[in-house]
Amino acid sequence: MRGHHVPSPNPVILRGKPLPHPCQIHTADPWIFQNCRRPSLSPGLFHSDVFYLHGGGLGLPRQPFPVKSIRRNASSPPIPPRVSQPKPFHQLPAPAPVHDQVRSAIVACELCPRLRDYCTRIGEIRRRAYQDHEYWARPVPGFGDPNSRVLILGLAPGAHGSNRTGRPFTGDSSGNFMYPILHETGFASLPTAISRDDGQVLTGLYITAAARCAPPDNKPLPAELANCAPYLDRELEGLKHLRVIVALGRIGFEAYLNYLVRRKLITRKREYEFRHGAEYVLSGHVLLASYHPSNQNTQTGKLTKEMFRKIFKRAREIADDTTGRISR
Numbered sequence: 001m002r003g004h005h006v007p008s009p010n011p012v013i014l015r016g017k018p019l020p021h022p023c024q025i026h027t028a029d030p031w032i033f034q035n036c037r038r039p040s041l042s043p044g045l046f047h048s049d050v051f052y053l054h055g056g057g058l059g060l061p062r063q064p065f066p067v068k069s070i071r072r073n074a075s076s077p078p079i080p081p082r083v084s085q086p087k088p089f090h091q092l093p094a095p096a097p098v099h100d101q102v103r104s105a106i107v108a109c110e111l112c113p114r115l116r117d118y119c120t121r122i123g124e125i126r127r128r129a130y131q132d133h134e135y136w137a138r139p140v141p142g143f144g145d146p147n148s149r150v151l152i153l154g155l156a157p158g159a160h161g162s163n164r165t166g167r168p169f170t171g172d173s174s175g176n177f178m179y180p181i182l183h184e185t186g187f188a189s190l191p192t193a194i195s196r197d198d199g200q201v202l203t204g205l206y207i208t209a210a211a212r213c214a215p216p217d218n219k220p221l222p223a224e225l226a227n228c229a230p231y232l233d234r235e236l237e238g239l240k241h242l243r244v245i246v247a248l249g250r251i252g253f254e255a256y257l258n259y260l261v262r263r264k265l266i267t268r269k270r271e272y273e274f275r276h277g278a279e280y281v282l283s284g285h286v287l288l289a290s291y292h293p294s295n296q297n298t299q300t301g302k303l304t305k306e307m308f309r310k311i312f313k314r315a316r317e318i319a320d321d322t323t324g325r326i327s328r
């Protein structure tokens with residue numbers, strides 16, 4: 001640890017008067033005075049001891065170097081400032097959070113040429129109602145609270161929804177169906193999601209998808225889902241407080257089971273059947289299955305508001321449970 005003094009294996013000790021604190025004696029460097037974390041006085045230290053500094057804590061080679069003993073008093077000349085003083089650990093900028101790193105990787109991804117071409121083309125042609133909109137037309141990263149306990153795992157961006165706005169379930173009919181319920185159940189600050197800068201804030205909830213690029217006919221190929229899976233792995237690893245996964249549709253459901261298989265947390269997927277309202281406890285997390293809030297399901301009555309509300313009330317109940325029952 002930088003600033004922590006380590007006595008030389010063979011300290012040179014000249015007899016003298018024990019002094020109050022070795023830092024104030026053995027170096028003229030004020031940084032060392034300020035940063036010494038030596039908690040108490042060590043008996044038997046003399047002002048001519050030779051101390052060594054560690055560089056190892058900052059990844060520097062462990063090459064100790066002696067710090068000369070300089071006694072200072074009021075008439076001493078001022079200490080010249082150090083030219084290139086490396087910052088101690090606590091002053092270094094924190095590394096980007098996992099979700100920011102994953103987000104950047106997703107937005108720059110070009111792994112699936114078919115999907116990338118499709119998204120770009122959609123962004124150029126545009127739907128008549130959105131002719132004056134600038135389409136995002138990039139892979140759509142996850143959105144929400146990195147400390148969330150609930151994850152929504154959807155299928156993929158909609159061609160004129162997320163592929164246009166750049167945020168999951170934003171600016172499309174699925175989002176119009178879902179966000180009022182997320183707002184009611186306390187996960188979303190607003191009952192609407194119109195654009196990336198609409199002020200929507202999710203609390204305790206993160207939204208992601210099995211594929212991050214809009215696929216033709218809403219059908220990503222198995223190879224495209226496999227290409228995108230590592231992003232899901234990274235996101236799931238970053239969600240340290242996660243308790244509930246709400247899988248929207250069969251593809252989202254399968255994507256989570258595939259993640260568990262990749263992590264060797266389950267061996268088979270057969271026994272986990274996808275049906276609306278199904279609930280499975282898997283490796284300390286609850287997997288809740290729901291129909292996807294797509295037009296096909298909501299306009300045909302296959303998925304009603306009440307059915308969907310029940311899913312998120314249940315997710316809320318599990319997320320808020322403090323008995324620890326799901327962590328078996």
Ligand code: SF4
Nearest residue numbers: 109111112139213228
């Ligand atoms: S679907 Fe996923 S893996 Fe494929 S290009 Fe888009 S972000 Fe990359």
